[in-house]
Every structure is written in structure tokens, then in C-alpha cells.
Amino acid sequence: MSSSRERNAPWKGGKKGPQRPLNRKQDNVSDEWLWGWHAVSAALGNTARKAPERLLATADRTKEIEARFGRQKVLETLDPQVIGNHLPAGAVHQGVALRVPHLQAWGLDAFDAKPGAVLLMLDQVTDPQNVGAILRSAAAFGASGVILQDRHAPKLSGALAKAAAGAVDAIPSARVINLSRALEELAELGWRAVGLAGTAEKTLNQALNGEPTVLVLGSEGEGLRRLVAEHCDELARIDMPGGFESLNVSAAAAVALYEATRTRS
Known part of the structure; x- marks a missing residue:
């Protein structure tokens, strides 16, 4: 027997049985990401950074990134909600998120x-x-x-x-x-x-x-x-x-x- 939460979830798919909930977080949610335009653009422009692992952006932010930094191999253009699914709850990402290795600390x-x-x-x-x-x-x-x-x-x-x-x-x-x-x-x-x-x-x-x-x-x-x-x-x-x-x-x-x-x- 399914719970009330399961019955009321906004499922995709319909006739062939329930699929993944629309608002469910992805399994790879992590606090290792950078998000927000200033944080991400500064990281992309920092030559001391290692190459980014993933770069998620809305269509408008994709244009800004490519105009400023050129084509990015790891860039994925996604809807804002999908970007948010990769981040901690409540993260105000402003249409962009970056997963990149941490900066090396100074001596x-x-x-x-x-x-x-x-x-x-x-x-x-x-x-x-x-x-x-x-x-x-x-x-x-x-x-x-x-x-x-x-x-x-x-x-x-x-x-x-x-x-x-x-x-x-x-x-x-x-x-x-x-x-x-x-x-x-x-x-x-x-x-x-x-x-x-x-x-x-x-x-x-x-x-x-x-x-x-x-x-x-x-x-x-x-x-x-x-x-x-x-x-x-x-x-x-x-x-x-x-x-x-x-x-x-x-x-x-x-x-x-x-x-x-x-x-x-």
C-alpha cells in the first residue's frame, strides 16, 4: 500500500505507471559545487584553477559564459530547476553552477x-x-x-x-x-x-x-x-x-x- 506522500507526488509518465517525481533531487547533490554568477565566473577566469568537472547553466547564462570565456567542453545547458536539483536545498544559483576541484592552499x-x-x-x-x-x-x-x-x-x-x-x-x-x-x-x-x-x-x-x-x-x-x-x-x-x-x-x-x-x- 502506497503512502499519502507517494500518492500525491507529481509523477511524470501517467498511463504506463509512475516514473521519477518532477521535483526530486538528483542522487549526486553535493555541497562541493560553486553557484551564483560572481562565484562561478571568478572561478572560470582563475588560471590557477584546475579544469572544471561540470558546468551547468541556463540558456541565457550559456551565452554569457561563451561570450566571456569561450566554448566550455563540460558546459550543459539546463532548466533552472534541474540545476537546482544538483545543489543543496535553498541554493540561489542565478542560473549557473560549477563543480571544480578546490583551490590549492598557500604556504x-x-x-x-x-x-x-x-x-x-x-x-x-x-x-x-x-x-x-x-x-x-x-x-x-x-x-x-x-x-x-x-x-x-x-x-x-x-x-x-x-x-x-x-x-x-x-x-x-x-x-x-x-x-x-x-x-x-x-x-x-x-x-x-x-x-x-x-x-x-x-x-x-x-x-x-x-x-x-x-x-x-x-x-x-x-x-x-x-x-x-x-x-x-x-x-x-x-x-x-x-x-x-x-x-x-x-x-x-x-x-x-x-x-x-x-x-x-
Whole structure:
């Protein structure tokens, strides 16, 4: 006996018996995809990327892709709903989705510790929307790169890449196992670390001095962990005369990057 859900499903086919439901997700739904026009077009234009595995697009997006990037061997022109069936529920794909190998992470020694250079380090910031927004701000303000903790950071794909609006391919990123050791290595390479903490005595403006600087941000709930904070050269707070105690971590990153840009200028 079939269930109510089975009886009411919108089947194709009719007389010869039920076939696959129209709205059923495909078996290969994955969060490894990139979706959204900015994320996909940035990935297609990034020569550091390996060749894409699949590229799904609506008819209009197919024309845009071919006009901008030429013919793509893996391009499939599909209806918007069919594209959505390959993606997590709720993904706003804007008519395009790309499955491509992840970018290779940078080593810490690849970042040039030149005067005015700024890196961001994220201490257990795990929300994909926040990390995506931080990458976008880092690219906008000319940061040298972003350092993530390998086991406590989301993959640079899916919703994160959509929120980053192309910044995943515009800003270098590194993944490290231990942030404290990474700060020690960066110090040997000429970087100075400033950790953001709401209880710090100095303001960020007072702590920045134009030297190559790693801005270290903690998660919204816990802030910087003790060992990470102890490996910073200084702790500083964002001056907030309005009286609020803290900002969303992505907003704090944008403010910190703006302050660093002013110091650099």
C-alpha cells in the first residue's frame, strides 16, 4: 500500500505507471559545487584553477559564459530547476553552477611581509556566510591573504563562495593545523600579530603602525582562544563610542581592514 506522500507526488509518465517525481533531487547533490554568477565566473577566469568537472547553466547564462570565456567542453545547458536539483536545498544559483576541484592552499612563506601588508587570521570562525563576507572584505581592502584553521573552517565552496561573490578566487588563502604555531612561523617571516579583543586597552588605530600585520579575529561566541591571544604581539579593540560591546565577526573584519588601509596609506 502506497503512502499519502507517494500518492500525491507529481509523477511524470501517467498511463504506463509512475516514473521519477518532477521535483526530486538528483542522487549526486553535493555541497562541493560553486553557484551564483560572481562565484562561478571568478572561478572560470582563475588560471590557477584546475579544469572544471561540470558546468551547468541556463540558456541565457550559456551565452554569457561563451561570450566571456569561450566554448566550455563540460558546459550543459539546463532548466533552472534541474540545476537546482544538483545543489543543496535553498541554493540561489542565478542560473549557473560549477563543480571544480578546490583551490590549492598557500604556504605561509608565500605571503610577502612588506611594509603595510595585512593578513587576516580566523580563529575557529566556522559560519560559511561570515567567512565568505570576510573574504569579500579582504579582497576589497587589498589584504595579502586569509589564514584559516584546517579543522575548524568551512570549505571554500557552496554558500561560502556565494557570499564571497568571487573573492574565493581573488584573495589567497592558507590552511594551518595550529594557529599558535602559525603565528610563530609568521613572526620569523617578519609579520607582527594584532589580536582583536573587546577588553583590550589599546584601540586598533593605536596598535597599527604600518608594519606587516596579521589581524587575528576570534569566533563571535568565544573570541580569541587564550593560546592564540598569547601568541599575538598586541591585543586591540575596535573603538565603538555608541556603547555596543561587540560586532558580528565579518563586520569587525571589515572595520579592521579599513583601519589597516588608512594606516597603510
